[in-house]
Amino acid sequence: MNESKHSCELPVMKGHCKTCPFKRNEQGFWQNPELAEKVISRTLFKGQQICHGTEGDNREPTHRCRGSYDYNKFLYDCMGMGNLISEEAMPIEKLSEKVFG
Numbered sequence: 001m002n003e004s005k006h007s008c009e010l011p012v013m014k015g016h017c018k019t020c021p022f023k024r025n026e027q028g029f030w031q032n033p034e035l036a037e038k039v040i041s042r043t044l045f046k047g048q049q050i051c052h053g054t055e056g057d058n059r060e061p062t063h064r065c066r067g068s069y070d071y072n073k074f075l076y077d078c079m080g081m082g083n084l085i086s087e088e089a090m091p092i093e094k095l096s097e098k099v100f101g
């Protein structure tokens with residue numbers, strides 16, 4: 001049985017998997033910008049995305065989305081809130097303390 005976890009308790013992927021929409025093509029652009037934009041919207045306004053590339057044979061989710069994390073971190077940094085998110089795994093209590101003090 002899977003142990004239930006908050007998404008912040010999972011680290012972010014170290015890199016992009018082969019089919020990741022955020023992976024750069026030969027011209028240096030995202031290889032699937034339409035899908036990347038959907039993932040960004042989802043992760044900014046709904047919740048974290050768990051990267052399917054980490055699930056392996058047992059379909060166990062282990063990492064959050066790298067592509068959207070990098071993009072969203074830039075936005076959070078621009079708003080002066082970059083310290084509120086982390087690519088490291090973080091207990092929910094620690095995240096609550098960071099956000100709400």
Ligand code: SF4
Nearest residue numbers: 020051052065066067
């Ligand atoms: S979950 Fe994120 S990092 Fe993983 S393949 Fe999809 S867009 Fe890329």
